[in-house]
Amino acid sequence: MSVLDVPPPDFMFDEDISIFADSVDGFFRREASGKRAAKWRAEGQVERGFWEAAGAAGLLGLMVPEEYGGPGGDLRHEIVLAQVQARHEVDGFASSLHNVIITPYVIEYGTHEQKLRWLPKLVSGEMIAAVAMTEPDAGSDLQAIRTTALRDGNGYRINGAKTYISNGQLANFIVVVAKTDPAARGRGISLLVVETESAEGFRRGKRLDKVGQDAADTSELFFDNVWVPAENLLGLEEGQGFKQLMGQLPRERLIIAVQAVAEMEQALAVTLEFVKQRKVFGQSVLDYQNTQFKLAEAKTEATIAKVFVHHCIAQALAGTLDNATAAMAKYWTTDTLCKIVDECLQLHGGAGYMNEYVIGRMYRDARVSRIYGGTNEIMKVLIARGL
Numbered sequence: 001m002s003v004l005d006v007p008p009p010d011f012m013f014d015e016d017i018s019i020f021a022d023s024v025d026g027f028f029r030r031e032a033s034g035k036r037a038a039k040w041r042a043e044g045q046v047e048r049g050f051w052e053a054a055g056a057a058g059l060l061g062l063m064v065p066e067e068y069g070g071p072g073g074d075l076r077h078e079i080v081l082a083q084v085q086a087r088h089e090v091d092g093f094a095s096s097l098h099n100v101i102i103t104p105y106v107i108e109y110g111t112h113e114q115k116l117r118w119l120p121k122l123v124s125g126e127m128i129a130a131v132a133m134t135e136p137d138a139g140s141d142l143q144a145i146r147t148t149a150l151r152d153g154n155g156y157r158i159n160g161a162k163t164y165i166s167n168g169q170l171a172n173f174i175v176v177v178a179k180t181d182p183a184a185r186g187r188g189i190s191l192l193v194v195e196t197e198s199a200e201g202f203r204r205g206k207r208l209d210k211v212g213q214d215a216a217d218t219s220e221l222f223f224d225n226v227w228v229p230a231e232n233l234l235g236l237e238e239g240q241g242f243k244q245l246m247g248q249l250p251r252e253r254l255i256i257a258v259q260a261v262a263e264m265e266q267a268l269a270v271t272l273e274f275v276k277q278r279k280v281f282g283q284s285v286l287d288y289q290n291t292q293f294k295l296a297e298a299k300t301e302a303t304i305a306k307v308f309v310h311h312c313i314a315q316a317l318a319g320t321l322d323n324a325t326a327a328m329a330k331y332w333t334t335d336t337l338c339k340i341v342d343e344c345l346q347l348h349g350g351a352g353y354m355n356e357y358v359i360g361r362m363y364r365d366a367r368v369s370r371i372y373g374g375t376n377e378i379m380k381v382l383i384a385r386g387l
Contacts, residue, residue, distance in 0.1 A: 003268045004303050009310045011317060012076060020073075021080045027057045028088040037090060037215065041361075044207050045169055045217035046092045048128070055125025059095065061103050068107075069120030075100075075251070075316055079258050086262035089358055091365055092215025094166050098122070100255045101248065102129035105175055105191065109235040109244050118193070122173065127195075130171030132162035132221055133245075140378045142177065142242065143186045147223065149178035155230050156180070156192060158223040166372075168219025169207055172196045176223065177245065180238045189241035191234040194226060201226040212364030249374070250326035254316055256373045257309050257326075260333035263366060264302040264340050268295070270358055271344040274351070291347055298340045305333045324386045331379035334369040341366045 031053050040046045054060055062077040064070020071077075078100050085095060103122050106115060121127040138144040147160025158178055165171075174194045181188030196202055205220025230236070234244065272295070275285040285291050312329045315321040345352035345363045352359050370376045 002265050003272060004265055004299065004306055006303055006306045006310075009314065011314065012079075014076075017076055017080060020077055021084060023057070024059065024081055024084040025088075027054070027059065028084060028090055031057075032088055032090045032093075037092075040092050040215035042214075044214065046094075046215055048125075048170060050093065051128050051170070052125040054093070054095070055123060060098060060125055061119065061123035062099055064103065064107060064119050064123050068115045068123075070123045075313070078255065079313060082255060082259050083262045086259060086266055089266065091213060091361070092217070094216060096255045096259065097131075097166050098129045101252045102131050102173075102175055104248055104251070105131075105234060105244060108247065109191075109240070111236055113231070114193075114234070118173065127173040128167055128171045129173045129175070130165055130167040130221075131175045131177070132165050132194075133177045134164045135161060136163050140375055142189065142245065145177060145179060145189070147176065147178040148182055149176070149180050149190060149192050149228075151180075152227060155227050156233065158192065158194065158226040158228065160223050162221040162223075163205075164208065165219050165221050167217055168221055169204055169217045174221070175234065177241055180233075184239065186242040187239050189245075190238050191241040191244055192228055193232045193234060194223070194228055195232075199226050199228070210368070212361070212367060214361075246323075250321045250323055251316060253326040253330035253373050253379075254309075254312055254321060256369060257305075257312065257329035257333040260337040260366075260369055261302065261306045261309050263362060264298075264305065264333075264337050267337075267341045267344045267359060267362055268298060268302060271295070271347055274357075274359075275347055278349075278351075285347065294343050294347060298343055301336050302340060305336050309333065324383050327374070327379035327382040330373055331370075331376040331383075334366075335376060337369060338366050 031050060058071055059081060061070045062073040066072040082096055085093065106118050122129060133142060135145050135147065149156040149158045158176060160178065172195065174196060176192050176194055178190060178192055179188045180190040194202060201224040203222045205222060208218045210218060275291055278285045309329055312321055312325060315325065341363050345359050348357060348359050351357050354360055
């Protein structure tokens with residue numbers, strides 16, 4: 001039982017889920033020591049060897065069907081992975097990006113041949129995935145992208161620049177959002193896969209210097225007349241990219257909410273430990289009523305968030321989670337996460353502002369959750385459309 005005292009929902013009680021959770025916990029204990037995680041933060045990325053180890057341990061492509069080399073799991077396995085990873089404070093390992101956001105594009109929209117070609121490598125860690133959406137002048141408004149992929153013989157020439165791309169330095173499987181028909185706006189967007197080893201004209205820009213998420217590799221990417229064969233068009237039908245992206249957004253936003261709740265729990269756990277041990281004027285910080293009230297408020301809000309997210313998970317498993325509800329979950333949990341982490345840092349006093357304390361890192365890392373996956377302002381626009 002966590003600090004929130006919210007029991008897992010019934011759909012998480014399968015023996016298979018429990019066994020998997022133990023396996024994930026053991027993996028992070030073995031492979032992600034505090035020293036190794038510190039090295040990732042110092043170097044700005046998680047090394048490829050860890051991805052390969054995760055693949056060997058069965059942690060990549062959890063929802064890939066067995067016929068394509070995957071374990072045939074479902075969203076519950078991804079939720080367990082996100083929760084255990086947060087508990088072990090393994091920041092920078094973009095497992096949810098790889099597993100929950102990008103690999104499903106291939107599962108849902110790829111042809112049988114594309115699935116046979118790519119999914120086993122995404123499961124093994126031979127391929128590390130990224131999605132190249134955001135551009136210097138286009139973020140939430142994907143219809144405004146300028147990157148093009150125009151027909152050239154039996155393939156496409158990709159030209160454009162992308163920025164803020166997670167896994168940008170490591171990824172060798174990049175789903176590029178580009179316009180195959182620049183005059184058609186959203187109807188002209190397609191998804192094309194660039195396999196970087198064979199992509200002449202592809203180059204990686206600098207690793208971007210961020211406020212937080214130190215171990216998360218975030219980069220600029222450039223496509224200078226990059227040619228890809230026609231069979232790299234996801235689904236082999238032009239103009240489907242916008243629909244393909246929108247179809248996966250509820251699950252993407254849900255996993256962000258799952259991570260936010262897991263991070264709230266971790267923030268409360270480390271803060272409770274600190275305020276019990278820290279003495280001020282002869283008594284522990286926890287003995288002060290102000291501390292008790294602040295933690296009471298934080299626990300209440302985190303509990304509300306967790307119960308709501310459980311409701312959303314149940315909808316996702318049933319195939320009924322809609323865009324508006326997913327947007328509610330993403331915006332409210334990430335706003336609440338930032339609020340709770342801020343209060344927890346305050347209860348640490350000066351120590352909270354030191355990077356050697358995990359709460360300081362959590363404070364910096366949490367802020368971007370209100371931006372990625374669609375800004376929280378965009379989430380409110382989506383919710384308002386259904387009023």
